Amino acid sequence: MVAHLLRLKLTLLRNGFRRSPWQLVGLAIAGLYALGLVGTLVVALVLLRTADPALVQTAVVLGGSAAVLGWAVVPVVASATDMTLDPARFTSFAIPMKQMLAGLALGGLIGVPGLATTLVALATVVTWSRGVLPVLGALAGAVLGVLTCVVVAKVVTTATASLASSRRFRDISAVAFMVPLVLLGPIIAGVGQGISNSTAFLPDLARALSWTPLGAPWALAGDLHAGESGPAALKLLVSCAAIAVLAWCWKLLLERALVTPPYAGTGKRKGSRLGLLGLLPAVPAGAVMARSLTYWFRDPRYSGSLVVIPLLPVVLVFQGAQTGDYFSLAFLAPISAFIIAWSISADVSYDNTAFALHLATGVSGVADRLGRALACLAFALPVVVVFAVGYSGFTGDWTGLPGQLGLSLGILFTGLGLASVVSARYTVAVPLPGDSPFKKPPGNVGQTLAVQFGGMLVLLVLVLPEAALVIAQLVTGNGLFGWINLVAGPALGLVLFVAGVRLGGKWLDARGPELLAQVAVNR
Amino acid sequence: MRGLAKRFGEKIAVDGISLDVPPGSFFGIVGPNGAGKTTTLFMATGLLRPDFGTALVHGIDVWAEPLAAKKLMGILPDGVKLFDRLTGEQLITYAGLLRGMDRDVVASRVGELLDAMDLARDAGTLVVDYSAGMTKKIALATALIHAPRLLVLDEPFEAVDPVSAANIRSILDSYVASGGTVIVSSHVMDLVQRMCDHVAVVAGGRLLAAGTIDEVRAGASLEDRFVQLVGGRSRTEGLEWLRTF
Known part of the structure; x- marks a missing residue:
């Protein structure tokens, strides 16, 4: 035996x-x-x-x-x-x-x-x-x-x-x-x-x-x-x-x-409450946004990464206190922007076969992409701005703020655009719905790594202009570069955001059934 | 459906199924486990791209004009997850809004659907905490919200209690009576015989028989006819040791 x-x-x-x-x-x-x-x-x-x-x-x-x-x-x-x-x-x-x-x-x-x-x-x-x-x-x-x-x-x-x-x-x-x-x-x-x-x-x-x-x-x-x-x-x-x-x-x-077989606890709420679905505009993109936001708070796989965000400054401040050098704190806003934006690059994989509902209802790819990206943006924007302003307040140096904001917002918008494209085309191995965020996900770890690293490299290239402006400001000490960045970063980011949502939507319309077949392998 | 076929690697799941479903009919698709029922319905509803063939809904090609075809269809796929961190009420509303429906229309229909499915008391419970039968019913409700002309239901009565099943059946009956078309897949012959007016028998990815119930069963009961068509019924001898406890 x-x-x-x-x-x-x-x-x-x-x-x-x-x-x-x-x-x-x-x-x-x-x-x-x-x-x-x-x-x-x-x-x-x-x-x-x-x-x-x-x-x-x-x-x-x-x-x-x-x-x-x-x-x-x-x-x-x-x-x-x-x-x-x-x-x-x-x-x-x-x-x-x-x-x-x-x-x-x-x-x-x-x-x-x-x-x-x-x-x-x-x-x-x-x-x-x-x-x-x-x-x-x-x-x-x-x-x-x-x-x-x-x-x-x-x-x-x-x-x-x-x-x-x-x-x-x-x-x-x-x-x-x-x-x-x-x-x-x-x-x-x-x-x-x-x-x-x-x-x-x-x-x-x-x-x-x-x-x-x-x-x-x-x-x-x-x-x-x-x-x-x-x-x-x-x-x-x-x-x-x-x-x-x-x-x-x-x-x-x-x-x-x-x-004693597992007993599923039931939390029951009386009455009818639609939550965010009743608040946001009653169009497909609004519905997707409301659903995504609900998931950010209710699904531990999403809220787990949400909890990490406020802890990031704690970690960096601690590190700074040990070395006496708070330089790494300067990366707080850009890195948070990157982490949050990139987190939706696996959105369809997180949906798993529940994505079939989007396919069955024939919701347009652009509405799907836009809803998910806006849900992420809804809390990412305030967080990134607060972190950037908070850093300047912490160091007392306000000359770097415009450049810092430009870079962070550029990364945020560009990242959301790129993530919208990536999640429309590639699936990655993530924990299944209902599983713990720590559980080893089933499926192709190799492809996951390839997609993640490839995507990050592309993102790095896409935000080069903003990064170059920040470096220019650091080297020359000229505040003008910062102000240029504050305008150029979000503008360039928004263009890429719109392009990403459009392209991702187009791919989603064309390849929805294939995407569903891919996520259905891991169930 | 015209010559639908799908291969998964070496295995041919569906091998050229052509089927006409008359408008206004209550159409049953029966077949043993692994016959290709679910794969066929996935391909016919635009959820899985067929290797060959296509499907038409009221003259609209599902794979050429998916959006127009999906407007006409309500789909209850089998074996897919739901957005189960939403409450039952939120999930149906979500399906309605995704279809681009007006909020007030959605709200009134959601209330009626919850009542019809006997889920009004659990409207505020997360779908993840629902039982299997309740989950099936809420998924059915999401397929009905936009008043489709064709309903494609894959195993709709699995794990559903008899009272709810009777309720759902009477909903479907009146839906067909008012001109709607229903396709259900099942392996409960008795249910199909009582409920449907047309039936198709599928096995091994092929269509074995199709027509009205009376044509297909040819005097015998549907279950006997099914076993006869599909074959593979082993003799009841053997397994003698099972009686030697």
């Missing part, structure tokens, strides 16, 4: 490639990235073979603990990254619980993260090849450590899966998780600074961790090498007991999950 489950997992993986060869490209990219990381870590561990045992012990225990912690936290953030072996799908088969647990646990190792963790863990055996006992200890530690990783991940996913079955919780948590993710840089920098200020503290931390399930398996070899077999035995016990307890928790959670 365990072999069956493993074979099923492999078959699912293989069939995924059969559906689209681009998935293979995506896996290859992820694999290369992991290979680089794993290679570096393995080389480091091999080199540590000759290092001071106390130092090695600290490094291995801290690294191992971080790995276990990562396996526990990442599934929560990524809300069920890999549900190919979702236990709920086995409800109707009477599989003995023990075999199911073993099969699912081993199945969790198949895939890039599982393989990477296993390889690095096994490399510790080389590090400790300083005698028979340490090698045996390292081997046992690696097996126990990897097992802990997998089981912890399973416990966490199973526990949160039952919690996350309500749509409202999923929506809110997905957006809320965006906040720490964006602030990751400042958080890590802060923690890193704290640690480097107290390096003496690290061995103590490692020693403490080695008595917890997080670090215990990784400490076995070091203790044996130091001849402390008593503590080593105790740590082995800690590790085994932890795995047993975790497995037991997992079994309980799984048993409960199997008999």
Whole structure:
């Protein structure tokens, strides 16, 4: 039965490639990235073979603990990254619980993260090849450590899966998780600074961790090498007991999950309210705009990126405070303009097959493009202006404001125009409607990367005039260039915006059915 | 429909289907799973470009003049998502406004449609929180909002409760009585036999029989005739072990 489950997992993986060869490209990219990381870590561990045992012990225990912690936290953030072996799908088969647990646990190792963790863990055996006992200890530690990783991940996913079955919780948590993710840089920098200020503290931390399930398996070899077999035995016990307890928790959670199917929470509102659909002009473009704006606030895939915008200045100010140089803050308005404008380049992909409604109603391509772009513009324009003015207020230097505004608005309009063209022609891999914004999207990762990078390059070329004017102002110090930019940027941007909407609309009219067929592949 | 054909890679999904649907008829398309019903209807309604052939609606070529043809058609496609972060009321309104209809007309029709579909109480609920049957009904409402002359409904009664199904059927019956044309696909033979006046049998991407119900069933029940046409009904022997529990 365990072999069956493993074979099923492999078959699912293989069939995924059969559906689209681009998935293979995506896996290859992820694999290369992991290979680089794993290679570096393995080389480091091999080199540590000759290092001071106390130092090695600290490094291995801290690294191992971080790995276990990562396996526990990442599934929560990524809300069920890999549900190919979702236990709920086995409800109707009477599989003995023990075999199911073993099969699912081993199945969790198949895939890039599982393989990477296993390889690095096994490399510790080389590090400790300083005698028979340490090698045996390292081997046992690696097996126990990897097992802990997998089981912890399973416990966490199973526990949160039952919690996350309500749509409202999923929506809110997905957006809320965006906040720490964006602030990751400042958080890590802060923690890193704290640690480097107290390096003496690290061995103590490692020693403490080695008595917890997080670090215990990784400490076995070091203790044996130091001849402390008593503590080593105790740590082995800690590790085994932890795995047993975790497995037991997992079994309980799984048993409960199997008999309580997900319940979709219902939020009901009385009365008739049309919201934005009742406010905006009753023409097709207005309807599309109202629908898009509603989605910006209601669909976590959109509102997740909306939450990021106010956090951007926070990140940049923090960075500036660390280096004492606030120059990067000058990019705030242009970058925000770019991010918001570019976010609609995947609009039709986000619609998925709901786009069939646009096709069935025969709404004109221009109305479709214009509605989506205007919805984005409705909040992007104030945000960009506020950011640009805010930067000048922050630095107290108002001479740069016209140029800054010209560049940002130019990028915003040009980006919206270009995105209107791109999303009318190309589909990219995005999370499906109703999925978490963090979920690995199905489909062609390779094409997604090609479209995104290609589009950004084109955008870069299109905004060269505005950028050149800003540079001219910086070099000559002549404020006139700024004022020219303030007029030329939005004017040029608007021309490209109109052209983009027109061209995108034309393409959409001509190729609507093909576009629907493309998005229908990912469902 | 004239010689509609579509190939997906190696697989020929629809292999040259030609079919005349008389105006004012209640036309059923039946066929086993994977027969090409949905693909055919997608091609006939302008949602999927056919490799060969074309479809005409009241003399208008769907693929030459898509906008004019789509004005005449109301479509309930099967297996597509809806803009489900809108409330039921918003979704129907959205469909109406996309068709360029006047706001007041849309508002009054939305109210009546919600009542007819028995969804008035859930008008303010997001469609994503609807049950499967309610979702089907709201999708049907979006297809009706602009008073089309031809309704193309793919599996309209799947997961719909009997009371609502009866309501929808009486709506469709009076729609046909006043001159509208309805095409429904289904694999519930009984339903098609009771509801439709014409029927076409499709299997393996080909048209096996078409005509009025009485012509096609030729004295037998539609279900027996269907099984006979499509074939593939395995003998009821075998599977003896199923009785050895």
